[in-house]
Amino acid sequence: MEQVDVIVTLGGLEGRFDHIMASVNTLFHATKIMPLPVIVIQECSLIYLLQPGKHKLHVDTGLEGDWCGLIPVGNPCESVTTTGLKWNLTNQMLKFGTLVSTSNTYDNSGIVTIETDKPLLWTMSIKI
């Protein structure tokens, strides 16, 4: 039995817009398919679907680029709280047409925490 920590998907975030959305949709399906985290990477973009609850991301590996974001794809998030970002959220609603966190970045702590009540897509730039 192999020990697997993460599934890394290369590709799926550019080209046909419907295909990009299908890649995001697969991350939703993945939570029902496997217990492992699935991330998608293309060029300098990475996406990862955060499930409801608290998350801690170590962003001091040196592989982080300079932007990040929180995208309420698929459903509004009534309450999101973060630390470690330049523009943090406190019990904030994230919703298309109201507020979506894009072009965010990090403070100097090296750690980002995110608490969300609904599935929330984390996106960031990476240096590959």
Added chain:
Amino acid sequence: MESALAPLDCLLPAAALRACADGGANRLYHVTEGSQDSFLPDYISGDFDSIQPEVKEYYKVKGCELIETMDQDLTDFTKCLQILQKKIEKKGLQVDVIVTLGGLEGRFDHIMASVNTLFHATKIMPLPVIVIQECSLIYLLQPGKHKLHVDTGLEGDWCGLIPVGNPCESVTTTGLKWNLTNQMLKFGTLVSTSNTYDNSGIVTIETDKPLLWTMSIKI
């Protein structure tokens, strides 16, 4: 309709107003290399942290209006639409549609910001706003019934319905290869991608919530 400058070369001459949002001016400048004079924007707006100094200077000298917008809660694209709406009202222009070129590739957060702007746009202006890049087009359908004529010859071979910001409890379509009847569309349940058309030439979509239409186009 193939040309190195498609679809700029057919859209710009017919445009009532032309605008760039910050770094979009860089793209316009480089894509129209050698004939920038024929593709001048009426204005360039934004916080000007992306536009290259030589590009900004070039368009300034050519008489393009530069409008600085410092609001950090909205993207340059959203702010550009706000200015556009004010100018349309002020000049009393007859405008049918706002066509946005670019915004659907590159940084993933920027792609999502483009989609978010379509949601904001419904509060900014009464006109439809579409976004086009390469062969992809997106357009946000408001709740209600819609009829799309897809027999212009400019349609590519795929289309889709994406419940981006919220689930749609009930969607009904005609004219697609895989139609929906009072179907729920929701990430993790069902999202319509890689769909296509039947031969009727018309697609109708009825939705109870905002729903993103996407299709391929031949430019």
